[in-house]
Amino acid sequence: MARQLAAKAICRLLVVSIHVLGAVAVAGAGRSAVRPSEITQQVPAVFVFGDSTMDVGNNNYLSGENVPRANKPYYGVDYPTSRPTGRFSNGYNVADFIAKALGFKESPPAYLSLAPRSNSLVVAAVSRGVSYASAGAGILDSTYAGENIPLSKQVRYFESTKAHVEARLGSRATSKFLSRSLFLFGIGSNDLFVYAEGQSGINDVATLYASLISNYSAAITDLYKMGARKFAIINVGPLGCVPVVRLLTGTGGCDDDLNQLAIGLDDAIKPMVTGLTSRLHGLVYSLGNFYDQAMDNFAHPKAFGFANTDSACCGSGIMGAEDDCLPNSTLCTDHDGFLFWDRVHPSQRAAQLTAATFYDGISRHTTPFNFKQLVRKKTTN
Numbered sequence: 501m502a503r504q505l506a507a508k509a510i511c512r513l514l515v516v517s518i519h520v521l522g523a524v525a526v527a528g529a530g531r532s533a534v535r536p537s538e539i540t541q542q543v544p545a546v547f548v549f550g551d552s553t554m555d556v557g558n559n560n561y562l563s564g565e566n567v568p569r570a571n572k573p574y575y576g577v578d579y580p581t582s583r584p585t586g587r588f589s590n591g592y593n594v595a596d597f598i599a600k601a602l603g604f605k606e607s608p609p610a611y612l613s614l615a616p617r618s619n620s621l622v623v624a625a626v627s628r629g630v631s632y633a634s635a636g637a638g639i640l641d642s643t644y645a646g647e648n649i650p651l652s653k654q655v656r657y658f659e660s661t662k663a664h665v666e667a668r669l670g671s672r673a674t675s676k677f678l679s680r681s682l683f684l685f686g687i688g689s690n691d692l693f694v695y696a697e698g699q700s701g702i703n704d705v706a707t708l709y710a711s712l713i714s715n716y717s718a719a720i721t722d723l724y725k726m727g728a729r730k731f732a733i734i735n736v737g738p739l740g741c742v743p744v745v746r747l748l749t750g751t752g753g754c755d756d757d758l759n760q761l762a763i764g765l766d767d768a769i770k771p772m773v774t775g776l777t778s779r780l781h782g783l784v785y786s787l788g789n790f791y792d793q794a795m796d797n798f799a800h801p802k803a804f805g806f807a808n809t810d811s812a813c814c815g816s817g818i819m820g821a822e823d824d825c826l827p828n829s830t831l832c833t834d835h836d837g838f839l840f841w842d843r844v845h846p847s848q849r850a851a852q853l854t855a856a857t858f859y860d861g862i863s864r865h866t867t868p869f870n871f872k873q874l875v876r877k878k879t880t881n
């Protein structure tokens with residue numbers, strides 16, 4: 501019962517995001533002025549696929565009462581504009597910080613904010629990239645169906661983006677551009693929450709993992725066939741340690757069953773990626789171990805500057821976990837001292853630590869090398 505409530509609350513909030521790459525585009529000018537040009541950025545563009553951990557506003561363009569949206573205070577309170585942007589954070593999210601590390605201002609913009617105007621889409625795509633991440637999304641289409649952009653649809657949106665870019669740049673330049681760009685992933689938590697709630701229609705964990713891996717690798721293979729070469733993949737974190745789940749364990753501690761469920765998927769993602777590398781010539785990847793990186797914070801909070809690692813900064817009731825982050829929520833005083841911003845999502849500062857670890861941090865948390873080394877790899881189209 502507790503599990504179901506927790507899963508429900510969690511599912512609503514989790515989003516995926518993508519990472520960022522850099523390029524400079526000349527906007528507003530004519531056809532010939534739109535071109536990828538690496539100035540200070542380490543990659544021409546970043547294309548982001550994921551859930552609420554990476555969404556930068558796509559869900560604000562979806563209709564439906566149950567669509568999770570971070571479009572009200574106090575989301576965005578520490579963002580430069582102090583306003584909600586669709587990010588499930590007090591400020592930037594992990595995709596933003598990876599993009600920043602690569603030389604961009606922040607995450608590339610949300611696809612649905614660009615899609616209506618082909619020129620805006622092309623200019624953004626070649627100069628910064630595009631984010632397809634959508635809160636609540638899963639690897640499976642059935643995960644919170646109708647309330648998000650599932651991974652398979654995110655890939656189709658990329659396909660459409662590529663067609664628009666190709667119409668402007670031609671196929672040779674587009675292939676070169678895509679082979680140098682970064683494809684960032686963070687997805688899978690929502691599928692596990694739905695399974696834990698007993699709402700997936702899947703009865704055993706082996707079948708669950710098999711269908712997740714099958715669809716995850718299909719998405720990566722599709723992108724490879726469209727020209728993607730550099731993949732930065734963030735695995736699933738300790739879902740059992742988010743405040744809304746802790747609230748229901750009775751002790752405030754983590755839920756081991758949910759954590760084991762996440763470990764099992766992470767254990768399957770690793771061989772999936774190495775398998776793809778051997779089948780898809782020229783594919784390079786870095787796998788960020790979000791699970792272990794997050795566990796480090798819980799084990800040594802002070803060392804990482806956290807005064808609190810079990811409660812939501814923005815929420816209400818016990819551990820701030822009895823309700824979502826709402827305009828009438830109580831806020832903690834020290835936003836940076838809290839690992840969690842709301843009852844499911846990391847604070848801006850936690851996201852910053854995660855991104856820094858994967859970008860150029862200790863190798864223990866990235867396989868076979870970090871994101872910085874990944875983007876320096878020479879790729880061919």
Ligand SMILES: *[C@@H]1O[C@H](CO)[C@@H](O)[C@H](O)[C@H]1NC(C)=O
Nearest residue numbers: 639640641642652715718719
């Ligand atoms: C798996 O991926 C394929 C291809 O992207 C998609 O058509 C299909 O609906 C997905 N299946 C599920 C169960 O999500």
Ligand SMILES: *[C@@H]1O[C@H](CO)[C@@H](O)[C@H](O)[C@H]1NC(C)=O
Nearest residue numbers: 816817823826827828829830
């Ligand atoms: C905040 O407002 C919501 C309705 O939007 C209500 O359900 C909730 O009880 C309120 N919480 C507090 C702490 O007042």
